[in-house]
Amino acid sequence: MGKKCPVPACGFECDGELCSKCGTSKIEKKETSESVVCDGKTDDGQPCGKLLTAEHEYCSNCGYKVKVDVKECRDCGTNVSPDDKFCCRCGVNLELAVTKGN
Secondary structure: OEEEOOOOOOOOOOOOOOOOOOEEEEEOOOOOEEEEOOOOOOOOOOOOEEEOOOOOOOOOOOOOEOOOOOEEEOOOOOOOOOEEEEEOOOOOOOOOOOOOOO
């Protein structure tokens, strides 16, 4: 038995990563588990060290601008490294620019 389409109005069950009825991706977006340690300093000059995820733009403990080298695959939403050429989950070529046809 296949996996159910995530679109409530469709709900079609089929095999594969795309719904064969509406074309929606059935790959669930990966919740980020990547974390980094904040490089900022607290008010007293001590290293902050708070664990932060890719969603953080600033540290909530010290206000430091977070530098997380993670980007999202444009097709499935999986976190990928900026150096990756292909998505590790869906295989899309991350270097190809998305352009409209002429």
